[in-house]
Amino acid sequence: MLMQLAIFGLGRMGMQIAKRLHNNGFDVLAWNRSEGPRKDFENFVHSTGSGSSSGKAFAEIPTLIEQMSENPRVFWLMLPHETVSDFLKDHLNQFLKPGDIVIDGGNSFYKDSIARAELYKASGIYFYDCGTSGGVWGFANGFGLMIGGDKQQWPKIEPIFKTLSSGESYGLVGNSGAGHFVKMVHNGIEYGMMEAIAEGFGVLEASHFNLDLKQVSNIYRQKGTVISSWLMDLTSIVFEKEDIASTKGEIAATGEGEWTINAAKELGIDVRVIEDSLRVRKESNDPKTWQKFSNKLVALLRKQFGGHGVESNK
DSSP: OOOEEEEEOOSHHHHHHHHHHHHTTOEEEEEOSSHHHHHHHHHHHHHHTOSSOOOEEESOHHHHHHTOOOSSOEEEEOOOGGGHHHHIIIIIGGGOOTTOEEEEOSOOOHHHHHHHHHHHHTTTOEEEEEEEEOGGGHHHHOEEEEEESOTTTHHHHHHHHHHHEEEEEEEEEESTTHHHHHHHHHHHHHHHHHHHHHHHHHHHHHSTTOOOHHHHHHHHTSTTSTTOSHHHHHHHHHHHHOOSTTBOOOOOOOSHHHHHHHHHHHHTOOOHHHHHHHHHHHHTTSGGGTTOHHHHHHHHHHHHHHOOOOOBOO
């Protein structure tokens, strides 16, 4: 069983991944540009009292590389998609050697992942693209992991994904690029589902029945309903804990929804629900929409599952 890997990027998701792997016996060597997350990870490791993992976090990549002893060496990237190319070119590629395995666990564009895999293949390096779902709840609940890459090397790294998953929520879904493609579509579906939930509650809120939306969301989330889901669970949490009235209804769009729409157009597939949900997000940049109830709810759902920031409208 593989016991050691390096993680680059200790943001919201990267930190959850590093902690879950450490708690399950992996020797996690981590790098992060800023000092705060490095200290947070090392403090977590010390608090667990586990001797199975060194759990070190480094400021300098060469120092981290010197500590790596496994064969093959495994490098997991958890970085914003727009920074991956520069990070590889400027910081990691110079240290890679034949047999190494690079995993991109962020939300990179699938065509970029295909190109990276081909480039590394020529040097005998294996590249896997991993779509990662689960947000800030992944440490406790496990992640959903959609992986693309080489079948032959898969058994060497499968224990990583099995450990990070909730049990069965992982798999090698296809060749290079397939993992990020499947996650891209997952996020497009997510756009549509959240918008449908938020619009439905917008109708409920506007009705003359003076409904207790916390009560309604609790009913909707139960096993006996057709629309029960984790998103509905999070909706119930929003009504229980969040100040919806003072929330600014501005919703960020990080790119995956639009990528899904563009891919659908290339394939000749109608995705009008996802298109409409993206249009709503773009329109939410207009201050005239910030009091829209459904926009506030989508913004708060994103906060719940992904730790995304929201602003006050006061």
